[in-house]
Amino acid sequence: MFQAATIKHIAQALSVSPSTVSRALRDSHEVSTDTKKLVLEYAKKINYRSNPNAQSLKSRRSNAIGVLVADVANSFFSQAINGIESVAYDKGYHVIITQSHDRYDREVINMEHLANRSVDGLLISMSSQTTDYNHVTDLHQKGLPMVFFDRIIDEVDTFKVTTDNVQSAFEATSLLLEKGFRQIGFLGNAPQLSITIDRLKGYGDALKRYGLGPHPDLVSYCYEGGRNYDEVKMAITALFSSEPPMDALLIGSDQISTEAVRVLTTFDNPRKVTIIGFSNSEVIDLWSPRISYIRQNAVEMGKIAAQKLIALIESKYPVHEFETTLVSSELHFLNENIKE
Amino acid sequence: MFQAATIKHIAQALSVSPSTVSRALRDSHEVSTDTKKLVLEYAKKINYRSNPNAQSLKSRRSNAIGVLVADVANSFFSQAINGIESVAYDKGYHVIITQSHDRYDREVINMEHLANRSVDGLLISMSSQTTDYNHVTDLHQKGLPMVFFDRIIDEVDTFKVTTDNVQSAFEATSLLLEKGFRQIGFLGNAPQLSITIDRLKGYGDALKRYGLGPHPDLVSYCYEGGRNYDEVKMAITALFSSEPPMDALLIGSDQISTEAVRVLTTFDNPRKVTIIGFSNSEVIDLWSPRISYIRQNAVEMGKIAAQKLIALIESKYPVHEFETTLVSSELHFLNENIKE
DNA sequence: TAAATCTACGCAATCGTTGCCGGAAGTTGG
DNA sequence: CCAACTTCCGGCAACGATTGCGTAGATTTA
Known part of the structure; x- marks a missing residue:
């Protein structure tokens, strides 16, 4: 060279x-x-x-931030990464992206890999398979700055950025109720994920206002986050055959929304069920059947998360006051989706 | 810390x-x-x-490779990145991803940023707006190892990995000809891109075998690579109103295929035109209208590119023998797309 | 037994940058 | 006129890991 x-x-x-x-x-x-x-x-x-290496050696800082997401091929995450990148770039940081593919072991390995002094901080969105958080809390205790986004956890006290999931799910469910639906189902990602918990809460809150409670047969989860088509198919099939019959469905995950639509196309005699799914797909308007959707402001979330992290990294004094930022989302409801 | x-x-x-x-x-x-x-x-x-910084300072190597793509939100690129990542990870390299968003100025800035000794090599897919290659050739002359993938250029003598674009386009066009179509159009990305040139060649070769030549009215380009919906709409509209009327269309770009389908949905009285588009969308089977498509083996391309680059980086002696690897693609033809 | 060889380790320099100390000029104040 | 500053700059050491060179002590060879 x-x-x-x-x-x-x-x-x-x-x-x-x-x-x-x-x-x-x-x-x-x-x-x-x-x-x-x-x-x-x-x-x-x-x-x-x-020479950045010499500077890093002296300053003990690397000017790089690590990002842990489930999958860059997921629209939501690639959009969030765009936001992260734009902020990091402006502030002179490199962005190192790693993917857990929603697997716990990959998440642990990636975190350790990034943490070995090669990054100044971490932006984390939890894998759907993770239920043990020691790898995260250990690193946090050692002093590595981190900010959670999207799939956040309570176990670590730091900045967090996520969609107003309770509110979004509440509004979507309320809209369905207003339109006259009463047997509304909920299909979520793994049940320990913050996004699942919050969206389920919003769903339940809305039902409660109508004097309804979540019917156990109408609530289901996909533990593999929609990566496993068969799992989604089984869940959907079960929901569709519930008694009393489901007339609308709220789907609490990007990838599950996609797979659900795929499942629907395989049904011989499709039941008329109105679906609202969380989805950041850029091409959801081209899908058939079309579904209503909740689109998160992924770019904004990425930007805010990156800003918070860099502030944390560059802060001269220990930060003790943390807040969780809620970014609003947009509900796109298709009237054509309403059954006659 | x-x-x-x-x-x-x-x-x-x-x-x-x-x-x-x-x-x-x-x-x-x-x-x-x-x-x-x-x-x-x-x-x-x-x-x-x-400490990687100390090692890098001593060894003058960073154990990081830089990746330059148009957009991580593009299915093809996010899949390629998955391939790159898996290889790089195994060999102990970090991957630093930057996006040009198909803009020349961003490409130049990103390349310089990466090249300032913070990466050992570069994996490059050219931006669709780039027509001047000095920023690339300069860096190559200075000795920075680089491998091109997907959108490759002739100006630099090194390893290149791309789809067998000539063959893919040839087969797709031949199939359309066999099915009886004769007024076949071609809609490509920016005309200086290797993928456009090669796919156009395959298209032309197939026509030639039937004694046909590309009709000038039936060949069009999108200079912004499908980022500009209006540009795609104008191109499609022009093609659809050509004389003699177009009966089939080969689309030579992932993003343009998407936008083209979107354009089609806005046409009041959609003309029956059979479309084959290059696309790596994971959800193309859900689109309506459905189109036939050519799917590239993006993961494999990413893997090969990363392997070649790391071999180049770690080679003890200067490498002078370079080859261009062609990865095969899959044509998915939908019979339902054929007009009666 | 003396010389040659080998084994196992320490010293010091190096990569490029920066923090700290100190010092030679020039400037100001009493 | 001399002390006390200020301005501007050089030298040294250190960040952490690596490596050529040197060498004490053990082992082998003649």
Whole structure:
């Protein structure tokens, strides 16, 4: 590889010491204006770039943040990553992305990998299979800054950013109730996930306002988060054959929404069930059958999470006051979805 | 942040020199078996991890590879990234992903950012807006290893991995010809992109075998690669109103295929045109109208590209023999798409 | 038994950058 | 006119890991 320019090269060329060059480049007041100009000009001329490794070694910081998501191919996450990237880029941070594929073991490995001093902080969205949080709490106790987004956990006290899941699910369910549906089902991701818990709560709250309670036969989960088509198919089939018959369904996960639609296309004589699913698919308008959907502001969530994390990293004093930011979502309801 | 264990800590604890510890960890023959065991055990006990920055500073390598794609939210790229990641992970490399959003200026900035000694090599898929390649050739001349994938260029002599675009387009067009279509259109991404050139060639070759030539009115491009809905709509509208009337269409880009379907849904009285589009969408089977499609083996391409790049990085001697690997794709033709 | 060889380890320099100390000029104040 | 500052800069050391070189002590060879 080519020999990159260093501070020493500049120092030698200008007959000053490396220290002076370093100070000049950092615009220290301990360097005369003339010398600064000389150094800056020469640095620019030879296209000098500071060696990030040397800086990291000195400063004990890497200027990189790690991101842990289930899957980059998931629309929600790729949009969130776009938001994260834009903020990180502006603040001079690299973004290192890892995927758990919703597996606990991958999550643990990735976290350790990232944490070995190669990142200054972590942005975490939990895997749907994770029920033990020691790998996270351990790292947090050791002082690694982290911010949770989307799938957050209570076990760690830090900044969190997520959709207003309770409210979103409440509104969606309320709308269905207003439209006259009464046998409304709920199909969620793994039950320990925050998004599942909150969306189920919003769903239940809405039902309660109508004097209804969640019917046990109408609530179901996909423990593999929609990765397993058969699991989704079984859940949907069970919901569809419930008694009394389900007339509407709220789906609390992006990927399950997709698979659910796929399942529906395989039904010979499709039951008329109105579906509202959480989904950030860019092409959901092209799907057939079309479903109503709740779209989260993934980009905004990514941006906020990144901002919080960088603030945490760069904070001179320990932060003790944390808040959970709720980003609003949009409900897109298709009237054509209503049964006659 | 917590104080991580270093070689010095181990040295002090065991009353040996840091040199010995370093050598023991690297299994040097210059250390006695007993000492090695002691060091290894203690290192494991205190969970010692080598500081990557110090290593990078010494070795002048970063153990990171940079990836330049148009957009991670694009199915093809997110699948390719999965492939890249799996290989890189196995070989101990970090993956740093940047997105050009198909813009030339972003591509230049990202490349420089990555190249400033923070990566050992680059995996590049060109932005659709790039027509000047100096930023790439300069870096290549300076010795930065790079491998191109998907959207490759002739200007740099190195490993390249792409779909067998000529063959894929040839087969798709041939199939349409066999089915009786004669007024077959072609809608491509920006015309300077390798994927556009090759797919257009395959299209033309197939036509030639039937004594036909590409009709100028039936060949069109989207210079913004399908990012601009209006551009796609105009192109599609023009193609649909061509004379003689188009009866089938080959679309040479993932994102344009998506937008094209979206355009079609807005047509009041949809013309019966059979479409085959390149697309790696995971949900294309749910689209309406459904289209036939060519699916590239994105994961495999990512894997091969990463392997080639790492081989290049780790090669002790300059490599002069390069090859372009062609990964095969799958044509999914829907008979229901055929007009009566 | 003395010399040659080998084994196992320490010393010090290095990668590029930065913090700290100190010192030579020039400036100001009493 | 001298002490006390200020300004500007050089030198040293350190971040953590690696490595060429040197060498004490053990072992082998003649």
